[in-house]
Amino acid sequence: MAPRYNGAMSQPDATEKSPLLSFDRVTLGYGDFVVLSDLSLTIKSGEVVAMMGGSGSGKTTIMRAATGQLLPQSGTVTVFGQPLPNIKSSGLQSLRQRMGVLFQHGALFTDLNVFENVAFPLREHELTSEQDLTVKVLNTLEAVGLKAAAHLRLSEISGGMARRVALARAVVREPELVFYDEPFAGLDPISMGVTARLIRRLSDRLGCASVLITHDVAESFEIADVVYLVGQGELKAQGAPATLNKSTDPYVRQFLDGAADGPVAFDYPVTPEFERWCERQGVDQ
């Protein structure tokens, strides 16, 4: 069976691109805690966007806001031309049908085998025959190199293979907007390169927007059109990979070079709660 994703590596004409996702002065957080403030960005169809930043910088929070799992504290998130907070539940469901999400930990269904995991979104939303469904699922599994693992249970596959199964499930319905939360985590170098190229090819072939939430500078800079760098509660930098590579901004340089010294402190800051805890424990800070 021929691989499914064999489209050219060229990008669609820039004039055809339309915004699929935009954040307009958005503040995100949980309760009283603000994770990111005054965030503005636009993601167009056919683009591969890398959302980068240190651990806990709010990258996954951006994805949660874009998928309607988290409402912004202020500002507007617009998906497929519709502002999210104003959408009723049924409207949100139809928008989500146009999205695909690769979760950070895969979120595969442990009671289903590899094939059924990838077939799940199709069974739930598409009235295709069992034969068509089988062909589509096997083609998608072939694209991630796991066609021959279709029959295996999740307990029989490695962590890296599970990531690829989750990737196949995220793209099997050919969504218009795909979020990949840490797509390269736990992959060996070969799988990492294949996965990166697969994401790029998928975006080119389907014209979908791909949002990579990742720390992996090398792989994401190779395939991304635009990179957003978040940290310290705000958007620190944005631009094409080549532009960011030339940046002299200390924050950007520290992140890209992986330097220990710079504006981002490696040590977790001392908080009043920690001071009180030390007092209770009877230890000096």
Next chain:
Amino acid sequence: MSILGGVAALGRRTRTALISLGQMARFFVMLITRLGIVVKRPRLVLQQVHFIGNYSLLIIAVSGLFVGFVLGLQGYYTLNRYGSEEALGLLVALSLTRELGPVVTALLFAGRAGTSLTAEIGLMKAGEQLAAMEVMAVDPIRRVLAPRFLGGIIAMPILAAIFSMVGILGGWFVGVVLIGIDTGAFWSQMQNGVDVFNDVLNGVIKSVVFGVAVTLIALFEGWQCRPTPEGVSRATTRTVVAGSLAVLGLDFVLTALMFS
């Protein structure tokens, strides 16, 4: 603790209990409004009837047998005092169909199937499987919880009927085979004394109500639990405690309504 502190703590506990009750009522309504899945995808419900019912069958049947044995022995020693040993069949059947069948089955059901449901839902939550469904535009309450709810409600009366049936056979074995009561008297007294509507049907109604209560509590605890190993562990414990207390409390209310 000062008196004021005690009152405040009592108030907090009461408020927490009321909030939890309100959340459960809301959860119940959400489940009820999504039961249409049984029409569209009956296979999902059948799978759950199999999972919940079939895997509980052994413990239910064995327990029913021993309860029947004990009823046979205790009933004989009591009835023998009044020379009414022939009524043993009636006593065993009424005890099982009216009370012990639905109640003991529901208690075992809470321990076996209830904990299993809570742990399954809790672990699905911890593994982001429910969140993944939501993002895939699949309603997890409709797809995952509603079939399990219906599966529990359907499985419970069937299990209670099996419990009662095996229990009656246990009573017959002790009374007729071991002690030597006349087998014709055993069965004819039962046939004459057990009313299909007053006794059997009321027992079935009880088991359906217990099935609703235990399955609802099990699913709610799984749905609400903290997505950590400790949170899932606590939720399964709460399922057994709350489920068992709910069964015993509801049994009193239903018995008062049905047989008073």
